[in-house]
Amino acid sequence: PVDRSPEIQEARLKLPILAEEQVIMEAISENPIVIICGETGSGKTTQVPQFLYEAGYASSNGTIGITEPRRVAAVSMSQRVAKEMNLSHRVVSYQIRYEGNVTDETQIKFMTDGVLLKEIQKDFLLSKYKVVIIDEAHERSMYTDILIGLLSRIVPLREKKGLPLKLIIMSATLRVEDFTDNNRLFSVTPPVIQVDARQFPVTVHFNKKTPLDDYSGECFRKVCKIHRMLPSGGILVFLTGQAEVHALCRRLRKAFPFQKNNTADDDKEESVEEIRKFKKSRKRKKVMTLPKIDLDNYSVVPVDEGDEDRDAETDDDIAGSDIDLDLGDGDSEEDEKSDSSLPLYVLPLYSLLAPEKQAKVFRAPPPGTRLCVVATNVAETSLTIPGIKYVVDCGKVKKRFYDKITGVSSFRVTWISQASANQRAGRAGRTEPGHCYRLYSSAVFMDFEKFSAPEITKRPVEDLILQMKALNIEKVINFPFPTPPPAEALAAAEELLIALGALKEPPMTGRLKQQLAAKLSCPISPLGRIMATFPVAPRYAKMLALSRQHDCLPYAITIVSAMTVRELFEEFDRPAVSEEETAKLKGKKARLLQMQRIWAGQGPMQKLGDLMVMLGAVGACEYAGCTRKFCEENGLRYKAMLEIRRLRGQLTTTVNSVCTDAGLYVDPKMKPPTEAQATYLRQIVLAGLGDHVARRVQAEELLDDKWKNAYKTALLDDPVFIHPSSVLFKQLPEFVVYQEILETTKLYMKGVSVVEPE
Numbered sequence: 001p002v003d004r005s006p007e008i009q010e011a012r013l014k015l016p017i018l019a020e021e022q023v024i025m026e027a028i029s030e031n032p033i034v035i036i037c038g039e040t041g042s043g044k045t046t047q048v049p050q051f052l053y054e055a056g057y058a059s060s061n062g063t064i065g066i067t068e069p070r071r072v073a074a075v076s077m078s079q080r081v082a083k084e085m086n087l088s089h090r091v092v093s094y095q096i097r098y099e100g101n102v103t104d105e106t107q108i109k110f111m112t113d114g115v116l117l118k119e120i121q122k123d124f125l126l127s128k129y130k131v132v133i134i135d136e137a138h139e140r141s142m143y144t145d146i147l148i149g150l151l152s153r154i155v156p157l158r159e160k161k162g163l164p165l166k167l168i169i170m171s172a173t174l175r176v177e178d179f180t181d182n183n184r185l186f187s188v189t190p191p192v193i194q195v196d197a198r199q200f201p202v203t204v205h206f207n208k209k210t211p212l213d214d215y216s217g218e219c220f221r222k223v224c225k226i227h228r229m230l231p232s233g234g235i236l237v238f239l240t241g242q243a244e245v246h247a248l249c250r251r252l253r254k255a256f257p258f259q260k261n262n263t264a265d266d267d268k269e270e271s272v273e274e275i276r277k278f279k280k281s282r283k284r285k286k287v288m289t290l291p292k293i294d295l296d297n298y299s300v301v302p303v304d305e306g307d308e309d310r311d312a313e314t315d316d317d318i319a320g321s322d323i324d325l326d327l328g329d330g331d332s333e334e335d336e337k338s339d340s341s342l343p344l345y346v347l348p349l350y351s352l353l354a355p356e357k358q359a360k361v362f363r364a365p366p367p368g369t370r371l372c373v374v375a376t377n378v379a380e381t382s383l384t385i386p387g388i389k390y391v392v393d394c395g396k397v398k399k400r401f402y403d404k405i406t407g408v409s410s411f412r413v414t415w416i417s418q419a420s421a422n423q424r425a426g427r428a429g430r431t432e433p434g435h436c437y438r439l440y441s442s443a444v445f446m447d448f449e450k451f452s453a454p455e456i457t458k459r460p461v462e463d464l465i466l467q468m469k470a471l472n473i474e475k476v477i478n479f480p481f482p483t484p485p486p487a488e489a490l491a492a493a494e495e496l497l498i499a500l501g502a503l504k505e506p507p508m509t510g511r512l513k514q515q516l517a518a519k520l521s522c523p524i525s526p527l528g529r530i531m532a533t534f535p536v537a538p539r540y541a542k543m544l545a546l547s548r549q550h551d552c553l554p555y556a557i558t559i560v561s562a563m564t565v566r567e568l569f570e571e572f573d574r575p576a577v578s579e580e581e582t583a584k585l586k587g588k589k590a591r592l593l594q595m596q597r598i599w600a601g602q603g604p605m606q607k608l609g610d611l612m613v614m615l616g617a618v619g620a621c622e623y624a625g626c627t628r629k630f631c632e633e634n635g636l637r638y639k640a641m642l643e644i645r646r647l648r649g650q651l652t653t654t655v656n657s658v659c660t661d662a663g664l665y666v667d668p669k670m671k672p673p674t675e676a677q678a679t680y681l682r683q684i685v686l687a688g689l690g691d692h693v694a695r696r697v698q699a700e701e702l703l704d705d706k707w708k709n710a711y712k713t714a715l716l717d718d719p720v721f722i723h724p725s726s727v728l729f730k731q732l733p734e735f736v737v738y739q740e741i742l743e744t745t746k747l748y749m750k751g752v753s754v755v756e757p758e
């Protein structure tokens, strides 16, 4: 029996999935595998685990496991379910790569999909679980896809053992054919239960024109108009990245300032609704109620004009004018003026944001204000923000793109898919009819691809292949992938793993060897097994496996942690809203550059380049107690530093379990490496990144201008450059090894250190 509070109980009863509880539980009891589809917000993530718990699926020796593709969701959903069920975090817990609160008492466990994959390596049958729920399967994240493939085999194995495991796949869309029409995956097609979304109608308004580049500016103008002209209700804006989110937040806060202390005096306080009405009448604009349009059948113009309930307070003489909820495209000169009578409570939301700041979006905004959340893609399906009535969708998403062969990656802002656009629009209709403003034309929308491609077809797969080989899946090509990765990506991964020594090399050379590698059937080597135990990319795992000599492990662990977490330093090259801010950013950047030169060390240490900077930064931060203050003063990203600290702890524990005599611990007062150690560290780095060596172009004066200061790599025909943020940017050593190549305006190497041919 679950003891829920009356408010929670009332909120639950409103969720569409509650009506389906019996159908769902019967399907689960009669079938080993069940697929549940339901709109975001219908209650899948929060309620299905509770149904299972109440039906007795959890016990002291059987956990209900739920996987999420995003860490944000794993953490916040475990907290929400614990709260709804009135149970402690010892019982409803979470585990993500760096942390968790799982105990012996845990019966409902939320985790990222990568965590469950690691558990399969230790216990292929997942014997401690009675039920595994794969959530957000529509996102088609790489680990989710692999888990579904693996579980399709684990479920029958558990059946044979007489210890049945239930598998539930949950998706926000009905597009599940890759799972259902796939005989190799599930020989018996699992039943699909569709939860009827009690979605309120959302009117979709397309821009007449699509802004060429300034979609942030267009977002700003649209939010201003909504806030000035439309009835109360939260606004959710979709942008593509953290810098954009912050810039828009600042601009909006400036336009509609909100003083926290102003709201203390209740008498003086006017509701935002009243203020708005007052302003409205002053501006002689009218408020209209919302036309009803089904999301599946939306149109550019609001239909059902006759249904509109005209606001009695508006002046009749403007009733015939064309003020409509479309709000129009483009500029309006009054937008930038600061207006403190209309406070807007602006919150950012993106995955790198600190968890306590992320949690703010779930709370009600301060009285008298309107909530406006400026978010990246995280708000598309994994989190449901309460009270959103208006969605502003820029139609773009920032994604990391990889070259299948070279692994060169770039962040690109591209149009979203139609499916994503519809998900985004749906966020507006959770609690009442809503509106979605698309900052692009309906013609542009029609050109969007219908769905985005599964992640597994888009990125290098060496980490995945190593994990699979560690599970003794030798012929990767025969694995029941929901959608298989491209053959060339599989071959590139196999070749890299052979080069790293993680797979046993075929006993021949030349063409034949290549052919064999192309068949993708090399078994894992003993070194590969050790590498697979480290929760980092195979290249970095190799570095760790080599670092026992010269007492280099603590340094290698720190460097690998820093390279894995990425983005240690704050980004100060961002657009500022005022001159004052520009000056502040400049000061902070100068300070960071100065610190980086110090962290880069002296003498031979400097040859470790950017990796020495990482080591020095982590060392200095830990020495100072890894405080937020230290990070803010020195341009370090606090959240990254905390993650590095956790990953160092985790890698240290793993090393100790692999070699029991290592006796390692995380030393907060780690001394800088000696000269000999620094030299050895460079060799270790080279062993993991052997194919990432670049040579300064010779006789560049003979080449054309684009080769100025350039490097040549084995993989690419085009010139590559040391990134301006590198401490080696000005030195231009003859040979370098790089962590990765990122393509922006040019091909840039990041994480660079010096190689000296011996």
Ligand code: ADP
Pocket (backbone or CB within 6 Å): 015, 038, 039, 040, 041, 042, 043, 044, 045, 046, 047, 076, 080, 362, 381, 382, 384, 385, 386, 430
């Ligand atoms: P689904 O998984 O189908 O998208 P969820 O189970 O995540 O749906 O959400 C169901 C409801 O629970 C939503 O209306 C959402 O607003 C609410 N909810 C989820 N998390 C929280 C939270 N942390 N605080 C308040 N409400 C929440």
Ligand code: MG
Pocket (backbone or CB within 6 Å): 041, 044, 045, 046, 135, 136, 381, 382
């Ligand atoms: Mg969900």
